[in-house]
Every structure is written in C-alpha cells, then in structure tokens.
Ligand code: HEC
C-alpha cells in the first residue's frame with residue numbers, strides 16, 4: 001500500500017509538478033521517505049543491488065547477536081551498546097519514521113556530512129541536508145536536493161566504520177592498513193575496488209542523463225545469513241572470486257621439494273582484514289604418489305588472527321587478552337616448503353571461510369554451520 005502511494009506521488013511529481021517549486025524544493029527533508037525502499041522508488045538498480053548486501057543486513061548476523069552479550073559481560077554495557085553504532089546505526093529513523101530500518105542504509109552514506117574521527121563509527125549523518133553523490137550537475141528531483149560530495153567516494157567515509165579501536169582487543173584496522181598501502185592520490189580508494197564501475201546509464205527512473213554507475217552489492221565474505229540455498233550459492237561464488245582477486249597462489253616443485261606461496265596482490269589492506277579474529281583462510285596440500293596413494297597435509301599455511309588468553313589460543317575474541325596477528329599486508333607473502341616423495345605430484349588448494357569452526361562451536365552456532373561455506377579460492381597442481 002505504502003509503495004503504491006509512493007509510486008503515485010512519484011508519478012505526480014515527475015510528470016506534473018516537477019517544474020514547480022513545491023516539488024523541486026521540498027519543504028520537508030526527503031518527502032518520499034528515508035528508507036532504502038523509498039529511494040528504490042526511483043533508484044531501482046542501486047536499491048536492488050544494495051538489498052542483498054552485507055550493509056543491508058548489518059543487524060542480521062547470529063555471530064554478532066551471540067557476541068554482544070559476551071562483549072557486555074567482559075567489557076561492560078558500553079561495549080555491548082558500541083556494536084550498535086555500526087551494525088544498527090538507524091540513520092533512516094532520524095527523519096522520525098518509526099518503521100524505518102535500523103541497518104546501514106542509503107542515507108548512511110549519501111546523507112553523511114562528515115565525521116568526528118576516522119574510526120569507531122563516528123559518522124555525522126544529516127538527512128535534512130542535500131543528498132551527496134558524485135555529480136556536480138544533478139537533475140532536479142522532488143525527492144531531494146542534491147550536491148556533489150567528495151566525502152561519499154572517499155576512503156574516509158568507509159574507514160569511519162571500517163576502523164574499530166576497541167573495547168580492549170576488539171580491533172579492526174582496515175582503514176589504517178589501507179592508508180599504509182597507498183602512496184599517492186591516484187591509488188585506488190575503497191569505493192574504486194568495492195563499488196566496481198557498471199555500464200553508464202540513467203541513475204534514476206525518468207532521469208535523462210547517461211552517467212557513471214557503480215555496483216552497490218558490496219561483495220565481501222560474510223555469508224547472507226538466512227538467505228535461500230540459491231542466494232547462498234551465488235554469494236559463495238562471488239565471495240570466492242573476491243578473495244581470488246586478493247590472493248595469488250604459487251606452487252613450484254623442484255629437487256624433491258614443493259614451494260607453496262601466497263601473496264596479497266590485490267587488496268590495498270591486509271587479508272583477512274576487519275574482523276580477522278573470526279576469519280579462516282588456509283592452504284591444504286595433497287601429495288599423490290605414482291600408485292595413486294595420497295597423503296594430506298592440512299593447513300600448511302593458515303591466515304586469520306588468533307585470539308589468545310594467558311599465552312594460549314582461545315576461540316573467542318571476548319575471552320582474549322591478546323591477539324596473534326596472522327594477516328598478509330598489501331604485497332606481503334607467506335610461504336612454506338614441503339618434502340615431495342619421488343614421482344609424486346602435488347596439489348595445493350587455497351580455501352577460506354568467513355568464520356573459524358571453533359568460533360561457531362563456542363557460540364553454539366554449530367547448527368548454522370552449513371550457512372558458512374568453505375570457499376575454494378584457488379587450486380594448483382604440479
Ligand atoms: C522521485 C524519485 C527519486 C527518489 C525517491 C530519490 N531520488 Fe535520488 N535522484 C533522483 C533524480 C532524478 C536524480 C538526478 C539524476 C541525474 O542527475 O541524472 C537523483 C540523484 C541522486 C543522487 C546523485 C546526487 C549527485 O549530485 O551526485 C544520489 C546519491 C541520490 N539521488 C540518492 C538518493 C537516495 C539516498 C534516496 C532516498 C533517500 C533518493 N535518492 C531518492 C530521483 C530520486
């Protein structure tokens with residue numbers, strides 16, 4: 001019903017009132033609403049892509065839900081509430097709509113006007129300001145005023161949430177990892193890699209200009225919790241392709257020895273980045289003898305930070321007092337040599353999983369483990 005009303009309003013404004021001041025200069029901010037479904041009335045493609053993204057389901061992770069009470073128990077109520085800043089920022093509700101979504105949404109980025117620091121979700125959002133985007137010559141729309149906003153395309157916007165400095169050992173360092181890996185202004189920003197360019201075209205229903213458009217799916221490695229089997233298969237394929245862009249696997253066999261090497265060639269931050277203390281990236285080697293007998297050497301290399309307590313590994317970051325860093329910085333390699341019996345051939349497989357099995361077990365999420373696929377990223381045979 002609401003959608004019908006909105007469509008009717010859109011048509012009236014687009015067809016009838018567009019030239020009139022009443023529509024062109026709204027006297028209320030975002031008269032069509034601030035939810036992503038309101039933006040979807042006109043920005044159909046962006047909204048369709050965005051709806052399947054990790055940003056659109058930033059409150060949906062059972063791992064998040066299980067960690068919040070543990071963070072509260074370990075570090076106090078402020079730590080538990082802190083998670084909400086980025087996972088349920090509720091920017092669409094700032095216009096007073098009680099039914100607005102609580103997740104990250106269109107206005108989170110397009111109504112951002114600055115930050116109080118490039119970290120910890122200290123983003124300033126003002127849905128009554130003109131919406132920011134890449135263009136300095138936007139066509140007028142009754143739905144919102146527009147402005148060119150360099151902030152939206154900047155790594156600073158992304159980094160305000162993709163840099164977490166606590167509580168305690170709960171640290172995510174994507175922005176600072178990115179900053180040390182870029183040396184001049186022509187280096188790629190977060191958006192240039194994570195919102196790849198699409199074919200030019202109109203950016204809104206009824207808009208005339210053909211413009212540069214970007215992919216709003218925000219492909220990552222977090223699984224689409226609660227999605228259908230088909231959506232999960234598609235997401236797993238996209239995630240594996242993303243990790244394959246970051247990590248180059250090499251295998252060389254000589255003199256009875258195999259050299260297995262993995263290099264972060266494609267990400268301008270460490271891999272795994274962000275919640276690295278949950279992630280699992282590893283290489284398995286298989287030696288197949290001439291008679292077909294095979295020997296498995298699991299995890300000759302493992303990446304993903306290891307939470308520690310009193311010097312011993314623990315599953316959960318909320319139990320840890322230190323974190324052992326196992327990340328590959330941009331350009332960095334890890335390698336291992338493996339003895340190869342005469343005549344055997346070698347198979348090296350690079351795999352990744354959004355969450356380590358011991359994390360899911362410790363959070364009693366074993367029953368949802370099949371929603372967290374093991375991604376086969378690369379496989380080489382010598
Ligand atoms: C009634 C239709 C309509 C609705 C609803 C609408 N927009 Fe727009 N939007 C447009 C039109 C038309 C343009 C300008 C197109 C052009 O210049 O090519 C535009 C431009 C934009 C731009 C580019 C601005 C720039 O200067 O670079 C952004 C970003 C944007 N809209 C975001 C949003 C968001 C976020 C929402 C929801 C809060 C929203 N829009 C709702 C029609 C709409």
Ligand code: HEC
Pocket residue numbers: 155158159162174175178188189190191193194220221242243245246266267268269270271272273274275
């Ligand atoms: C040169 C391209 C490039 C740039 C620039 C870049 N990334 Fe990435 N990013 C990648 C690739 C490739 C991956 C897949 C590897 C991985 O999973 O870490 C990735 C993975 C990610 C992931 C999810 C996977 C994980 O490890 O948790 C997030 C979140 C992310 N990037 C955010 C950012 C942010 C924020 C910035 C800017 C501060 C940024 N990226 C800059 C290429 C890039």
Ligand code: HEC
Pocket residue numbers: 036039040043046047048050051055104105106107108109110133134152153154191195203212213214215216
């Ligand atoms: C996490 C931040 C973020 C969110 C959330 C987001 N966008 Fe964007 N959006 C961007 C960036 C970055 C660009 C590209 C800026 C550039 O090209 O300089 C962009 C570009 C756009 C453009 C210009 C045309 C195009 O397709 O590139 C429109 C329109 C737009 N977004 C609308 C939306 C709508 C509608 C939503 C919600 C359904 C949304 N955006 C959610 C960051 C975001």
Ligand code: HEC
Pocket residue numbers: 054055057058059060061064085086087089104108109121123152157158159160161162190191194195218219220221222223
């Ligand atoms: C308001 C805070 C916020 C902003 C701003 C933001 N992000 Fe995110 N982003 C998050 C959160 C929180 C998640 C994790 C959501 C989840 O999976 O529960 C996330 C997830 C992602 C993922 C997917 C990670 C995965 O492993 O699946 C990518 C990629 C990403 N963001 C890139 C970006 C880029 C690029 C920008 C800037 C254009 C940006 N983000 C801006 C908070 C933010």
Ligand code: HEC
Pocket residue numbers: 054061062063064067068071079080082083084085086087119120121160161162163164170220221222223273274275276
């Ligand atoms: C400053 C912003 C910010 C805050 C605050 C924050 N996170 Fe996140 N969170 C992110 C981003 C960004 C990602 C995506 C990281 C990546 O993929 O590398 C993420 C991803 C996650 C994930 C993986 C989500 C999935 O899809 O399963 C979990 C779990 C998580 N965070 C838990 C927490 C908990 C618990 C807290 C509070 C103690 C918290 N986060 C506070 C930004 C934040």
